[in-house]
């Protein structure tokens with residue numbers, strides 16, 4: 001399948017590492033990303049430790065303050081950071097950025113105060129705002145243009161993939177720190193300190209690696225980064241135009257909000273389970289490990305499962321698992337259930353990302369993904385920040401039933417709210433996107449797990465392919481659009497058959513000649529209607545049905561509606577008679593979609609530079625009746641029609657048709673696309 005926005009295969013992405021300068025930059029980026037995640041864990045943890053004597057609410061505010069201050073710089077400095085980074089030496093920006101961030105993180109455990117923790121955290125994020133565009137702009141200087149996409153993918157993979165590594169490292173360092181503290185009481189320090197020292201070292205090593213990079217002076221390509229609010233506004237304006245894409249985006253962002261709430265209270269939650277920092281690291285790692293399993297294994301195990309259903313189901317699974325995490329106060333169960341939650345989120349993420357890639361038009365795909373990344377970051381950080389405060393406001397309770405006691409903490413309360421949010425989002429997106437009404441969810445799930453084909457309750461008579469018809473008056477642009485759509489769909493990898501009426505078959509060509517020949521002026525309207533129906537019977541039998549039966553997309557320039565409009569309204573024949581004859585001639589084959597290109601008849605006729613044929617030579621009133629009849633037909637069945645103003649530019653018309661066609665195309669998530677997209681779940685930049 002060739003798509004400009006598609007993602008390269010994992011192996012292909014790895015080949016870009018053969019470029020030595022890029023490999024060095026990538027190593028440095030991996031270290032910085034690891035440091036970013038490690039700092040998030042360590043600072044949330046240290047904030048909780050430093051405030052443990054100050055009471056619940058202060059502790060909750062401190063933890064959420066860490067996240068708010070991590071988010072704030074991207075809102076304040078986002079618009080100017082890119083412009084500044086373009087004017088300053090990039091290597092210097094990155095090296096200074098890494099060194100300063102390393103020093104700031106190391107200073108936090110040395111100073112050991114909450115106020116400095118928050119200030120240093122904020123300053124480190126401000127520096128990251130200048131470091132990131134310098135890094136983005138350097139990549140095109142180091143790799144050839146054709147490998148740029150792979151390079152970016154690898155960068156994104158690392159930004160995300162370093163999270164579970166950081167979680168494991170954090171848990172290890174926390175455990176090591178408490179062992180050392182036990183053996184040598186003089187070395188007893190908060191468990192997060194060691195992580196922050198190591199974090200400082202990762203940034204310093206990253207700086208050394210970047211220092212030796214051979215970066216050309218002149219950038220080959222300038223990267224322009226829209227501000228976060230702009231990316232969100234523009235993306236929504238373009239992407240929110242179809243219900244399916246809206247459903248996908250809302251589902252993914254809802255899942256992020258729930259996930260953010262979990263991260264936000266995880267540190268405080270594990271404390272209520274008596275698990276401390278190591279437990280925090282385990283939970284954090286469980287989310288990401290579960291996601292990795294979901295991304296890679298889920299779609300393979302449920303290979304035959306309807307993708308639109310699976311998206312909602314994945315979010316639902318995540319919500320259900322989270323519900324039990326909140327209800328059952330047990331660390332081992334929490335780790336297992338958090339992994340299950342990650343699996344559900346991973347399945348939804350990869351399906352959503354892949355489907356978005358396929359559903360959104362090429363020219364707005366960049367903006368849509370920018371919207372997703374910007375809003376995912378905002379939603380994630382926002383809910384990470386709000387969740388601890390909410391937990392503090394809920395407070396902790398001990399419930400007694402007879403001899404039994406049940407401790408309910410504010411953090412467990414937030415987990416329950418997040419779980420309910422996820423279940424609600426799952427329900428809404430499932431309802432919005434489900435296109436399989438014939439088979440129950442349970443039956444499909446069982447069949448898919450067993451790997452057997454679905455037993456459907458009713459026999460499906462419609463052939464497997466997709467039948468699209470372009471209708472409209474003379475010169476409306478039907479042939480032009482048929483051509484454009486065929487090019488686009490073939491590029492997308494579909495088997496496409498373009499055809500037209502009258503005259504798509506050998507018999508049809510003769511009929512066309514008869515019908516359009518001005519010599520035959522005066523032909524009776526009934527003869528005319530029957531000849532068009534005869535052409536159609538042959539057309540359906542010889543061309544359309546065989547193509548649909550092998551699963552192709554058939555795009556026809558005119559079909560039954562033309563006879564209803566021209567011979568029905570134009571020649572004043574009874575519509576019911578024409579409908580009856582054509583129903584018989586086509587064996588009741590109805591298009592999946594009819595696109596009506598609406599244009600005043602005089603404008604359409606004026607577009608032709610050739611002599612008018614028999615039908616085109618009819619008077620203006622005839623063509624006006626034809627136009628009105630097409631519009632009436634469309635009004636009666638708005639679900640099956642797309643009516644477009646054919647006075648718009650050709651490109652505009654093509655885009656509108658593409659938008660409407662995407663949702664009715666066959667399964668938007670083929671297996672190979674998941675394998676490819678599966679490597680790219682990312683929310684960090």
Ligand SMILES: Nc1ncnc2c1ncn2[C@@H]1O[C@H](COP(=O)(O)OP(=O)(O)OP(=O)(O)O)[C@@H](O)[C@H]1O
Pocket residue numbers: 472473474475476477478479480481557607608646647648649650653
């Ligand atoms: N949106 C448009 N704006 C302006 N001109 C257009 C547009 N679409 C097509 N045209 C031009 O109008 C002419 C007729 O277009 P086309 O052949 O696609 O129309 P058609 O509907 O298939 O016509 P007919 O049914 O009469 O054969 C062509 O010269 C084409 O380039």
Ligand SMILES: Cc1cn([C@H]2C[C@H](O)[C@@H](COP(=O)(O)O)O2)c(=O)[nH]c1=O
Pocket residue numbers: 474500501502532558559560561562563564566567615616
């Ligand atoms: C299918 C069909 C067509 N016509 C008319 C409409 C046009 O004037 C010609 C076909 O010419 P085109 O340039 O190839 O579009 O035939 C009709 O009157 N009834 C029909 O069913």
